[in-house]
Amino acid sequence: MNRSSPFAVAALVGAAVMLSGFAGGGGRVKSGPAIIPYACDGGREVQAVYEHGGDYLHARVQLTYDGQTAALNAAPTLTGSRYVGSGAQPLAWSLRGEQAWLAQVGDAGNVEEAGQPIAQCVRVRGTTAHSEGLH
16 A cells, blocks of 8 residues: 555545545534526515425425414425415415415315415516416
């Protein structure tokens, strides 16, 4: 074995650690999930933060609308994605492509119930909203 081999290995390990972003105890910065904005009918806005999207059992969304915040969990749906809250008057956030609907539902477990509409929204990309489909 070459005498410089241990130094070469140490240099490669050090380079890998530096490139991985490891900075020791508390120097590593972790960013949270992105805030996804939606433009809704009536000029209202919804901000959604999706968490654990790849894990259906733990997937959830935190919605902020009309000055209120609600946490909803992933729920079964016939098409698209759906998140439903709990409580006496649960909310449902349904998505299909860029379109989204916020509704109050009577039965959080009923995948066919559309519920009482609160807002019809479309995802905002860049600086302008895609307003197609807003009524």
